[in-house]
Amino acid sequence: MEISLEGKVALVTGAGPNIGSGIALALAAYGAKVAVNDVSLKTAETCRDRLQGHGHEAMALQGDVTSEEEVVANVDAVLERYGKIDILVNNAALLGGKGLLDEDADTFAKHVLVSGLGNFLFTKHVARSMAEREIRGSIVCVSSSHGWSCSPGVIAYCFSKGGVNNFVRAAAMDLAPYGIRVNGYTPTAPVPDNPDLIAERASQGVAPLLSGRGGLGGGGGDEPWRRPTRYQGERPPMVPMGTTGTPTDIGHCIAWICSDYARLITGCDFVVDGGARAKNFSYHPAPADGLMGPLPIVPLH
Numbered sequence: 280m281e282i283s284l285e286g287k288v289a290l291v292t293g294a295g296p297n298i299g300s301g302i303a304l305a306l307a308a309y310g311a312k313v314a315v316n317d318v319s320l321k322t323a324e325t326c327r328d329r330l331q332g333h334g335h336e337a338m339a340l341q342g343d344v345t346s347e348e349e350v351v352a353n354v355d356a357v358l359e360r361y362g363k364i365d366i367l368v369n370n371a372a373l374l375g376g377k378g379l380l381d382e383d384a385d386t387f388a389k390h391v392l393v394s395g396l397g398n399f400l401f402t403k404h405v406a407r408s409m410a411e412r413e414i415r416g417s418i419v420c421v422s423s424s425h426g427w428s429c430s431p432g433v434i435a436y437c438f439s440k441g442g443v444n445n446f447v448r449a450a451a452m453d454l455a456p457y458g459i460r461v462n463g464y465t466p467t468a469p470v471p472d473n474p475d476l477i478a479e480r481a482s483q484g485v486a487p488l489l490s491g492r493g494g495l496g497g498g499g500g501d502e503p504w505r506r507p508t509r510y511q512g513e514r515p516p517m518v519p520m521g522t523t524g525t526p527t528d529i530g531h532c533i534a535w536i537c538s539d540y541a542r543l544i545t546g547c548d549f550v551v552d553g554g555a556r557a558k559n560f561s562y563h564p565a566p567a568d569g570l571m572g573p574l575p576i577v578p579l580h
């Protein structure tokens with residue numbers, strides 16, 4: 280039995296070159312026609328071009344997920360071109376930020392709007408299009424490990440991703456009568472595998488994984504009363520299987536959630552992280568070079 284999304288139409292928001300583009304490529308590689316949204320037209324077009332470069336059907340949409348007018352225009356454009364939407368992935372978010380002592384109200388509000396209103400508006404209008412056409416579709420909301428546990432320096436991000444987790448359960452209840460499923464996917468700092476993104480970061484002299492050794496989170500000020508927020512010494516290995524994977528791993532998982540095999544899975548959260556979230560706080564796994572390691576990745580074409 281092969282997983283196939285043949286005949287389905289997908290819409291992915293926030294099609295940046297890392298996770299959004301990886302999810303979009305996976306859905307296309309499994310057979311879906313894919314529309315990709317981003318607030319930046321260039322970003323959406325770059326993602327569309329990546330999918331088309333692999334021989335897949337794709338379209339690019341510019342739209343701010345916090346504007347109802349633009350969300351409706353994006354949904355209508357996909358309906359006009361492909362006739363329906365079977366799959367929605369709410370991936371757009373603002374990353375980074377500052378901690379409680381330093382964050383400003385505007386930035387806090389923007390994070391909450393993009394995650395909160397963005398998930399709500401796209402889910403509402405795509406779900407209405409599904410219900411009208413009796414499409415028993417699948418909606419996936421992208422959360423974060425910071426939606427379940429926290430680091431210092433990202434108060435708005437942690438707040439908004441925690442909200443995404445309960446939005447999934449509430450939306451799953453509202454849409455269950457229509458046969459529409461809503462699930463969460465929790466990325467855990469995957470290692471980028473988009474060749475264009477890796478090349479771009481190399482040309483800037485930065486590591487592919489931006490969050491670094493101390494994890495995600497902005498710094499604070501240098502007032503004498505400040506306390507350290509991070510351990511500065513040698514960090515022990517953190518992931519039981521040695522790696523939290525790549526956007527391709529995320530894409531395989533989301534493609535399966537959106538396939539007919541998952542017909543009764545709703546209101547759940549999925550994670551592909553080599554055991555990182557299951558780990559007890561006191562356990563330090565063995566170094567990656569001593570482990571058997573996971574099976575080889577199944578590449579996307």
Ligand SMILES: NC(=O)c1ccc[n+]([C@@H]2O[C@H](COP(=O)([O-])OP(=O)(O)OC[C@H]3O[C@@H](n4cnc5c(N)ncnc54)[C@H](O)[C@@H]3O)[C@@H](O)[C@H]2O)c1
Pocket residue numbers: 292293294295296297298299316317318319322342343344345370371372373374393397421422423424425465466467468469490
């Ligand atoms: N990268 C990680 O390590 C990581 C870890 C956990 C969770 N996540 C989550 O995965 C998702 C993708 O992360 P990424 O690393 O690829 O981030 P990214 O910043 O590369 O991509 C996010 C995209 O969303 C777009 N966007 C932002 N605001 C928008 C708006 N108002 N309307 C439309 N588009 C908008 C941005 O332009 C960007 O292209 C996010 O939801 C993020 O929170 C990422």
